[in-house]
Amino acid sequence: MHFKKMLQTKPEASAFLMLMAMTFVFSLLSPTFLTLGNFQIVLQPIPEIALVAIGVTILMISGEFDLSVGSVFALSPMVMVLLMAAGFPLPVSMIGGLVVAALVGLANAFITIRLGIPSFIATLGMLFMARSMTVVISDGFPPPFPRDLDLWWIVGKVDLLRVSVFWLLGIGILLGIWLRKFDFGSWIFATGGSQESARNMGINVNLVKTTTFMLCSMLAGFAGMIQVFRIKAIVPSMGTGYELTAIAATVIGGAALAGGVGSVIGAVIGALLLAFIENIIILTRVDANWFRFAVGAIIVIAVTINKMTRDVAARAKYKEVEDD
Amino acid sequence: MKKTILKICSAAAFIVGLGATNAFSADDLKFTVLTQTGIDNTFWQTIKRGMDDACEDYQVDCQMLFTSENGNLQMHLQNLETTIGQDVDGIATVIVDDNLYDEAIARAAEKGIPLITINVDDTEGADGNSRLAFIGQDLFQAGYEVAKGLLVGMDKSQPQHVLLGLARPGESWAEDRIGGARLYLDEAIADGWNLTHETIDSANDISVTGQRICQYILGNRKTTAVVGSAFWFAGAGECLRDMGVKPGEIHMGGFDLVPILLDEMKLGYVDLTIDQQPYLQGYLPIQQLYFINKFGLSAFDVNTGKALIRPEDVGSVEKYSAMGVR
Structure with missing residues (x-):
């Protein structure tokens, strides 16, 4: 019964179980899957997509969506690289990029909260505007990324891992504590659970949502910077489609589309699951034309199993209450 | 009619x-x-x-x-x-x-x-x-030339495995280029090369394409060459270095002139590209x-154009690439 209670109370629990199950199955499908070398490759982009997914998760917990994260993923580092090309030092350039990301988040919040436009639509518009801005500010031809920068502190290699994994861990732990142990975190859950009730409780719902919109954008911008540091190049198309990957990771990780439910660790597990799925499809040499079908099918299966396990746990809890 | x-x-x-x-x-x-x-x-x-x-x-x-x-x-x-x-x-x-x-x-x-x-x-x-x-x-011909150009630097007497990265399955430009490369590889096999090849959906994003290529190579260590259907394959350079792959160990070739591709050419991870x-x-x-x-x-x-650009040509084309005209 304790196990079923855990499935009910921890939204990421079923995703974690699925991650374990898939790791086991995938290791049987390919002897390469569980090797250190493979994990080294698979984990490289995880901090990038997981940071985006964490931002989307926290925003989703507060009851809103952000479809512009993929574009901010490109816009923010583009601002940074252009500032660097203009002679600004790296820290100043990074702050410049993050400020732009925060402003995008603020604009999303303004359109959603003040103008009453659903965030799905508001951020869809921002998706196009931010992508366009990325091209416009670079005139279509971004400057080459300086390869001689010392970037060990953010993407350097520590044995098999990149330092960016530790950034993900640090940010994830801090945000996880913020969500679970601080009042503001509770307000985020309350706002997403029932906006009206939260307002009646005296929670500044608008402040909560504005904060989560801005945080979501800044995490996307920072994640984009990490990718640019890692691959040492910037192209205006980077991050295209990441909004859907991030939402998929978020949902697989146990967040509810309706808001009020979700966790930071769930987003990271969701990102890991998606990366594992893509990895096993490559390792098992799925035909090129079937690749996307396979990815899509496994995502649907993953989310379905996730939902089924939670439903089973919920029924068990209901029965337990009835018996009492 | x-x-x-x-x-x-x-x-x-x-x-x-x-x-x-x-x-x-x-x-x-x-x-x-x-x-x-x-x-x-x-x-x-x-x-x-x-x-x-x-x-x-x-x-x-x-x-x-x-x-x-x-x-x-x-x-x-x-x-x-x-x-x-x-x-x-x-x-x-x-x-x-x-x-x-x-x-x-x-x-x-x-x-x-x-x-x-x-x-x-x-x-x-x-x-x-x-x-x-x-x-x-001529996209098909260009794909043919890339495969041909890559094999010039490879040993016919040794087993070779070529990964063909199809950036957008179903779109004729990508299918044509990879089709041309595939034709040349099949001709090479008929000509006595001990060669195999396989096509994957390599995506059209530098990071994703790089990851997929590296994951494939990790699972298929016999891979000796990669043909990309555009420039995104150049994203594999960074993770190949992480995997300990030395310049020249895996031959890579594809299309277009973009800064990251030219950088990887200078580092020795891309053998050639075709400038159209x-x-x-x-x-x-x-x-x-x-x-x-x-x-x-x-x-x-x-x-x-189907001109092959090799590392020795980078110096002469780089300034034009930076100007946005090549």
Whole structure:
């Protein structure tokens, strides 16, 4: 019964179980899957997509969506690289990029909260505007990324891992504590659970949502910077489609589309699951034309199993209450 | 038969169209260039630069229409139909599907709007629809040349395994290039090479493509070469270094000149690329459309290139790449 209670109370629990199950199955499908070398490759982009997914998760917990994260993923580092090309030092350039990301988040919040436009639509518009801005500010031809920068502190290699994994861990732990142990975190859950009730409780719902919109954008911008540091190049198309990957990771990780439910660790597990799925499809040499079908099918299966396990746990809890 | 009728209609309508357009002065001419990619495609920004320069040189009014996201063929078709409805004086567009655009192109011909395909043509070429000419690369031949160029640096006596990275399965430009590479590899096998090859969906994002290539190589250690259908494969350089792969251990080749590809060439992880000179694909159609409208001249095919660029050539092309013209 304790196990079923855990499935009910921890939204990421079923995703974690699925991650374990898939790791086991995938290791049987390919002897390469569980090797250190493979994990080294698979984990490289995880901090990038997981940071985006964490931002989307926290925003989703507060009851809103952000479809512009993929574009901010490109816009923010583009601002940074252009500032660097203009002679600004790296820290100043990074702050410049993050400020732009925060402003995008603020604009999303303004359109959603003040103008009453659903965030799905508001951020869809921002998706196009931010992508366009990325091209416009670079005139279509971004400057080459300086390869001689010392970037060990953010993407350097520590044995098999990149330092960016530790950034993900640090940010994830801090945000996880913020969500679970601080009042503001509770307000985020309350706002997403029932906006009206939260307002009646005296929670500044608008402040909560504005904060989560801005945080979501800044995490996307920072994640984009990490990718640019890692691959040492910037192209205006980077991050295209990441909004859907991030939402998929978020949902697989146990967040509810309706808001009020979700966790930071769930987003990271969701990102890991998606990366594992893509990895096993490559390792098992799925035909090129079937690749996307396979990815899509496994995502649907993953989310379905996730939902089924939670439903089973919920029924068990209901029965337990009835018996009492 | 249908194609023949379309061609006759095209020719007749074009002559009628010329009569109508002759009344314009050069300053009034309006040309539209269309693509199925988004504005964030660096390669297409070079085509746009060529178009912008030609439009300034010939003092004509030009517009380039991108789609909101890469590969949105429906939006591209809609843009094409809207453009035809605007009665512009000339159109240059990609044709990335053999059937999707046929009716719209025939309608342009009926209205007397000269239409030239650029960058990607119908796989049947001039027989596929009623476009006037094609300005771009022979994609299939280019793929063939990349595979051929890669094998030059490899040992025929040793087993070789080539990964073919199909950036966008189902889109003719990618299928054609990989098809050409595949043909050369099959010919090499027939010629006695101990060679195998496999195609994967390698995606069209530098990070994702790089990851997929490295994951594939990790699972298939016998891989000795990679052919990319565009430039995104260059993203694999960073993770290959992480895997301890030394320069020259895995031969990589693909298409286009972008900074990351040139960087990887200098680092020894990319053996060659084919420059299809996108600037010309933007400049020449405007020039041709201008001459068609002004002097009634005919459009003509231009193969904008299958030149192999190797590491020793990087120094000479890098400055032009930085200028956004190569």
